[in-house]
Amino acid sequence: MTMSDFSTITRRQMLALLGSAAGTAVMSGTAFAAYSQSDFVATISPDQPLPPVDERLPKVPRVLKLSERGLLPGKHGGTMRMLIGGQRDIRYMPINCYSRLVGYNPQLQLEADILEAYEVKDERVFTFHLREGHKWSDGTPFTTEDFRYVWEDVFHEKKLARGGPPTSLLINGKAPRFEVIDERTVRYSWDDPNPDFLADQASPSPTRLMFPANYLKQFHVKYQTKEILNQYIKKFKVDDWAAVHQRMSRTVRPENPELPTLDAWRSRTEPPAERFVFDRNPYYHRVDEDGRQLPYIDRVLLDVSSADLIAAKTGTGESDLQITNLDFADYTFLKGAEKRYSLEVDLWKRTQGSRMALFPNLNCKDDVWRKVLWDKRFRRAMSLAINRGEINKAVFYGLAKESANAILPESPLFKPEYRDAWAAFDPAKANALLDEAGLPMDEDTGLRKLPDGRPATIIVEITGENSFETDVLELLTDQFREIGLRIFPHVSQRELLRRRVKGGDAIMSVGIGLDNGVPTADMSPKELAPTSDDQLQWCIWGLHTLSGGGDGHPPELEEAISLLNLYDDWRKAEGHDQRAEIWHKMLALFTDQVFSIGIVNATLQPIVRTRKLKNLPEKALYGFDPTSYLGVYLPDAFWYEESA
Known part of the structure; x- marks a missing residue:
């Protein structure tokens, strides 16, 4: 047999x-x-x-009742081709696979996934029950030892975690108590509520609570001899065993094909490569309602291409499913390709608070500019000077929604006043605000002056990765000229841009607005406060929070401090209603202060698929957080009507 x-x-x-x-x-x-x-x-x-x-399979696998979700039970087989703009984009695989301890469904409700069940007591005590017989992709048991290993041998090993457990697990500066109850049960307990714990685990990039301990112990000083570790250090040309462990345990970018996973597909390719192969995980924990082990599709191929050519290649049938490196400007071409190839082009709504936003750098080194940017009248004036209607028609074909950097109507927290805060086109009021802020107009040049007499010229840092950014900035140049401000774009690579912002050399930069434009009250409002060094308007303040006070410096602007305090209040809040109330306070303050200057949101994202691919929704939300791009739409349940 x-x-x-x-x-x-x-x-x-x-x-x-x-x-x-x-x-x-x-x-x-x-x-x-x-x-x-x-x-x-x-x-x-x-x-x-x-x-x-x-x-x-686990003794009790997760059963996806697809018909209840409006999906069709499928059949096994096929290879799905996708195009990526560079080797680093293999990071999309663990996001799209979306195997999580708990995860969101399309209605953004939490469901147990890797876990068989979980219990929450007073939002302080979280008990996780694993599935009996669940295994990693190499067939080794997935047990509470994998959690203990991370807690004791990673989070509390100074070489691997210098500051101890990650700040995402700290409540009022205190880490949780961790307990192994038995082989399939672990518990995390805090003295104060941690309402963000489960939402973090359901996020696109969750705090990693478990590692395949059986595999990684061979790279850990506690379990391996110095002689063998030295061989690894020499092989990988790194400084110490900790660097070896970090390299071999990296899950954000699955570059180690030997690292066991719980995802639907496992990496088979070590970089560098032009094609990355992901094969089905034979120990995957989900089945459909008829008992078929998922995923339906056997293999995913990620072919590296120039980002500029991906739309063209997609339009000639070189991709079976393409969601990245496409923009609405490609829609007409892609729609035309439907007549020549077996393709279908759908439009999903992007979830960002603004498709493109201006970020005044409140941490810039220039003392004069920093004081100007701290003045809310200046930020409000810039927002009022933008003719969003003109930009929407000229760049986004009139299909976007003119808005501040704010949440979308799909969020239960949405209020029109957040969308409309200082977002009307009113150059007369903008001029009056700049006069009040002490930036006088030079009648000879028609330009405003800074308090020290310099012309109010703003270098705006952009990556140039999207052509629409340049198109929007051309229109903004003329619009800001009407209020006496001159802007010049400066194009640089993404990493260099962030370095200039973090170093305080940038005055203003361009980026995407709020990642999560469709939050619920139970999702973290951390994007509204200085909590991360990725936030272009206050990265040094955010670094201070992110590092637990070990780096950067605390916010000095009263309203930013208030947002951080409110965020702390949200983390301590008990119950949905309290959290919703705090969310509204933060949204009102964030949009009223115009800490970032949004332009339009609810823009449309082309999603291209071969007609043979089933169970992909025609309309959906597209974004990193909270939907994890394809994640909440169950890519493991996509299938081919015919063998592909």
Whole structure:
């Protein structure tokens, strides 16, 4: 009997063949007479056949009842091709796979995923129950030892975590108590509420609570000899064993094919490469309502291409599913390609608070400019000087929504006043505000002067990665000229731009607005306060929070301090209503102060797929957070109507 013969064999038949007692798989009252698997499994290890499917699945797998979600149960098989703009873009795979301890469904409600169940008490005590028999992609058991390893041997190993547990786990500066209850149960407890804990675990890039300990111990000084560690150090040309461990445990970019995973597909390619192959995980924990082990699709190929050519290649059928490196400007061309190739082009709504926003650098080194930027009248004036209607029509074909950098109507927290805060086109009021702020107009040049007499000329840092940024800045140049401000774009690579912002050399930069424009009250409002060094308007203040006070410096602007205090209040709040109240206070303050200057949101994102690919929604929300791009739409349930 071959492995392909096992694809639909019952557990009773299999155990009989092995001379064991019979059994039946049961999940939430659903009994399967048999699980089934892809024929591809037989090719994974032909010399040493893998165990039958029911022995590779957890005793209680996660069952996706696709018909209840409006999806079609599918069939196994096929390879899905996608294009990426560089090797670093393999980072999209763990985001799109979206295997999480708990995750969001399309309605942004939390559901147990890797966990069989979880319990929350007073938002202080979180008990996680693992699935019996769950295994990593290499077949080793996934148990509470994988959590203990991270807690004790990573978070509390100075070489790997200099500051101890990550700040995302600290409440009022205190880390949780961690307990291993038994082989399948762990508990995290805080003295004060931690309402962000589960939302963080459901995010695109969650705090990593578990590692495949059985694999990684070979790179840890506690479990490995110095002689072998020195061999690894020499092999990878790094400084110490900690650098080896970090390299081999990296999950954000799956560059180590040997690292076991719980995702639907596992990396098979080590960089550098022009094509990255991801094969199905034969131990994946999800099945459909008919007992078919997911994912349906056997293999995902990520082909590296020039980012500028991806739209053209997609339009000639070189990608089976393309969601990145496309923009609305490509829509007409891609829609035309439907007539020549077996493609369908859908439009999803982007979730960012603004498709493009201006970020005054409140931490810039220039003392005069810093004082100007701290003045809310200046920030409000710049926002009022923008003719968003003109930009919407000229650049976004009139299909976007003119808005401050604010949340979208799809969020239950939405209020029109957040969208409209200082977003009307009113150059007369803008001029009056600049007069009040002490930036007089030079009648000879028609330009305003800074308090020290210099012309109010703003260098705006941009990456130039998107052509629409340049188009928008051309229009903004004329619009700001009407209020006596002159702007000049300065194009630099993304890393250099961030370095200039963090170093205080930049006065203003361009970026995307709020990542999560569709929050609920139970999601963290950290984007509204200085909490990260990625925030272009106050990265040094954000670094101070992110580092737990070990780096950067605390905010000095009263309103920024208030936002940070409100964020702390949200983390201590008890219950949905309290959190919603704090969210509204933060949204009102954030939009009224115009800490970032939004232009339009609700822009449309082309999603291109081959017509054979099923279960991809025609309309959906597109964004990093909270949907994890494709993640909440279950890519493991995508399938081909015909073998592809």
